[in-house]
Amino acid sequence: MSLLDILLVLARHKTLIVRTVLVFSLLGVTYALLAPEEYTSEARVVREAQQEGGGLSGGLPGGIGGGALSGLGISLGGAASGLTPQAFPDVLQSREVRLAVVRDTFRFPDAERPMTYVEYMSQPVGTLSKVLEYTLWLPWTLKGALGKAISGTPAPAGTTETGELKIPTEEENAAMEAVGGMVTTSVDEETGLMTISVTTSGSRLAASLAESFLNHFTARVREIRTEKVRERLKFVEERFDEAEQELERAEERLAQFLERNQNPTTATLQFKRDRLQRQVSFKEQLYSELQSQLTQTRLDLQRRQPVVTVVEEPVPPRQRSAPKRTFIVLLSLVVGGVLGIVLAFVKALFEGAEGTGEEKEKLDEIQEHLVPARWRRKPSAT
Structure with a gap:
């Protein structure tokens, strides 16, 4: 096929190509305008790797040997905590940290008063959300209902001696899953910096959530290390x-x-x-x-108290991180153009195959193998 043949196919099916581009462009513009805005706030910390334990087992003050008490049945070993700096991203996503975060109070963009994340997630949904839940999002709604039916009744929330919940409730579990999907971490092995990124619907909310994650993460690490x-x-x-x-x-x-x-x-x-x-x-x-x-x-x-050093505090971002409207529109134009060109060549291939007897036989054989009998086009009577 020469270049002129290619240009001829494009010229003959320019209407199909233009319509495909317009359809995808309309879809891209619609999504770019209706997609909710997201903001990302970041914080950076230094993971301090400390040498564990052994300092007290080697000897006691005043020249008293560390084994002086072994004969008395007193064992005073090292203080190894079993936590390495490489485990810090997992600690950030641990149940203890996320549970502490969802119990904190935040100011949400669409809420009238400050509330905890659990209270925010437990609010009754609006009419539009309810309609979407049982129309466009019906497959996901059925999936969630099926998952609850399989898992059974959740465990009741237990309490400690001080009255603090130690087993998350069903509402807290839902809130923990939500905030867990908002936070991501990345570690630079050369510099030892760990970046904590939190993405949510509001600029100040993203900074508040990042600060909450940072505080509870630091406290949890110190608790484990000590x-x-x-x-x-x-x-x-x-x-x-x-x-x-x-x-x-x-x-x-x-x-x-x-x-x-x-x-x-x-x-x-x-x-x-x-x-x-x-x-x-x-x-x-x-x-x-x-x-x-x-x-x-x-x-x-x-x-052993100072384990994590905060290098960069989280601040409210000035610009949104998503959606990238220009990129979405350009991508939809490219996808529509490529798909339109492919459809044009496919249509030209089928039209050319019907013109010759040999190509028509090949096309019929392809249809015989790939297309069900009830869908095949019947030959016209001569």
Whole structure:
């Protein structure tokens, strides 16, 4: 096929090409104008990789070895938390972080008062949304209803001793899924920066959601990183209180013995006095070791607090991130033009095949293999 043949096909079917371009252009313009506006707010943090644990197991203040308490049944190991900086994007999308975010209060563009994201998602839908839900969005509505029927009744919301919910309710689960789809993360392995992006319908709402995610993410990371240290601190505090009480009791027993026996002369009394003094000395050593350990553990807990450093705070974006109206219109023009040209050549191919006997036989064979019998065009009677 020469270039003139191609141009001839395009010229003969210019009406088909123009109509296809106009249809796709109309669809593109309609979508670009009706698509909801979206805004993206970003925040950047530095993932600080800290060396875990081992600092207290190597030795205690004052030259006391870290294994000095092992004979007493006291194990004071390292503070490895099991959390690496590479896991931070997963922590951001964790259930704990998203649940804390949906319980925060925000000001929504289409709401009269500030409310939590759970309350916003639980609002009754408008008439137009209800009509669309059972017309254009009917397949998705049926899919959601079928999913609820298969999954069954959700677990009831449990509460802790303070009354705080620990199992999300059905409304909270829906809100968590919604905000989870709004946030994305990207990590630059060279610089160590992690970018948190939140996309939603309002400029200020996007910044507020990004700030909420950032705050709860930072708190969650710190909680995970210090979990082992806090557990060990609690353990050392309990052992320290016990050692203090035992030391007081040993000192009281020694004091009572010395009051009754100021000048012990018999071997039995001297042996009992020495035994009470050894018990006091042992309790004093244990008390001193645990006191040093308690101080060191508290310092270690404070040292591990700053884990995430915020490099760039989220701010309300000035320009929308979507829809890109110009790009959508240009893309619809290109798609309409390409599809129109393809349809023009297909139509020309079928028209040319009907003109010759050999090509007509090939076309009939293609129809025999691909087109059902009831849809085939019957040959005209001569």
